[in-house]
Amino acid sequence: MTRSELEAQIQAKKSVLCVGLDTDIEKIPAHFKQLEDPIFEFNKAIIDATHQYAVAYKPNLAFYEAEGLKGWQSLEKTLQYLNQNYPELFTIADAKRGDIGNTSARYAKAFFEELNFDSITVAPYMGSDSVKPFLGYPGKWVILLALTSNPGGGDFQLKSLSEGNQLYQEVLGQSSQWASEEELMYVVGATKAEYLKEIRKWVPNHYLLVPGVGAQGGTVSEVMEHGKASSSAGLLINSSRGIIYASQAEDFADAAASEAAKLQAEMARFL
Template structure:
């Protein structure tokens, strides 16, 4: 059983409005910003806002990887918060995914869930299932949110511990507001997870800089209506331009990827 969370409602709306399965990943690295932005008071937020404004009509979601903000300390985290607030205020129909990959014992997981869904105000958050059901239950208590359980990541050594057994066990937990993550580098895993979860949103990544086949990922991961697959691309889009042209280049690349993805729906 699945339920329509606010995350799912936003995802459906943005997918339909923008005719898109593309998610832009705001994995913003201060060192990679165009040189002219580095003198700004809030360079990360300025960059993020520019990318958002350039791509908001071609995406179904935005994903922010918290590690890229934690790495530069408190000031960077404040700019993450400001980015999320800007998205909610200016593009409230587009869901926000916080890529945090949290996992811990229940008492600590409760605090992680509170931080992700209350302080950061994300619509969805990535979490790890390897500590068992009780470690993720605090996230699923937020009924309007969608915890995204990591099933298979896109790195080359992912199969060491991650396999279809993970998805089969997670299926038994029967969380109605569940979403899943499966890397695009393993289309067979995507296909298997879609079979297990025919109506749940699936987030996938690896179609850009990591070189996964868009065709294989899309055909394996979409639901029966050609939806409910969130195809994330980060570096390929946000760093498409290196200088003052970064906004124009990001828009061009996002449009191009949206159209390629749609050609396989």
């Protein structure tokens, strides 16, 4: 998906909502567990209920890998369902991959060619040769970890270097030279909203994927106010548990749609 295609969808829906498909088989409604593929069937129901409010979906691979071969099959079926029924939606493999060059190249093939994701999250710790194999696929994106929302994120990311920059700033500065804003995004946690103004000094036009809204305590208004790009929305704001587990009863899909609609309405005020 190109940047212009993504932005057209954002403007049409007045939304930058990304729904995180962190589908834990232990947390889905009990009646799904009797089905042949409960994870896929739950994902399908969530997608059908929320697609009118969302512009992106982000399966977190840990929840699929934990189920072995069946989990990978559920993931593949979820992607096929999205691509066939809602091809305008942006898909993110929340995989946080990153390894030596030849290994990264195989990861890129797996997620871009075999599974046909639009993008993948990548860890930058091993440097440019671990990231560049993911770049150069037409219409595909790298979403690089920059400043994460987890409590331990500051253990390294906020450390000051001898040059005076913090480590996350160095990641932004160097990596923004590796690719354009047409194929490179960054992960910035919503609980780090106070850093968004500083981040925009380093990457004024790149898209930011912002997890942490809802269950982790981040707010849409703070992210939208401080994180918009200078030339476009420049944001994808993710909510996972707050949407997909809004209810564990029979009304789970309606509850998910209601939560997605609330977030979309907040976003529309800034678009």
